[in-house]
Amino acid sequence: MKVTYGRCLLVDILREIGWTQQDLANYSGLNKRTISFYATEARRKMPLVTSVIITDTINAKLGLNYSPRDLYEWIQVRGDGES
DSSP states (O other): OEEEEEEEOHHHHHHHHTOOHHHHHHHHOOOHHHHHHHHTTSSOOOOHHHHHHHHHHHHHHHOOOOOGGGGEEEEEEOOTTOO
């Protein structure tokens, strides 16, 4: 099975947990502009280290269990020979 990433879900997650992009920047140590790039999809692919910092920060502060995969929609792609 092949997958590709879809839309970044960071804005949705921040809304669910009641945080702003600035809150995430303050708690994680990431630059707000960097967070904004991914939240608005100005930059499409988030580096793994950034996604780990984001999810680890949310999990540590709120006792949740997000993984880096949760930051994007995942779309199944049909490949040759697959049904």
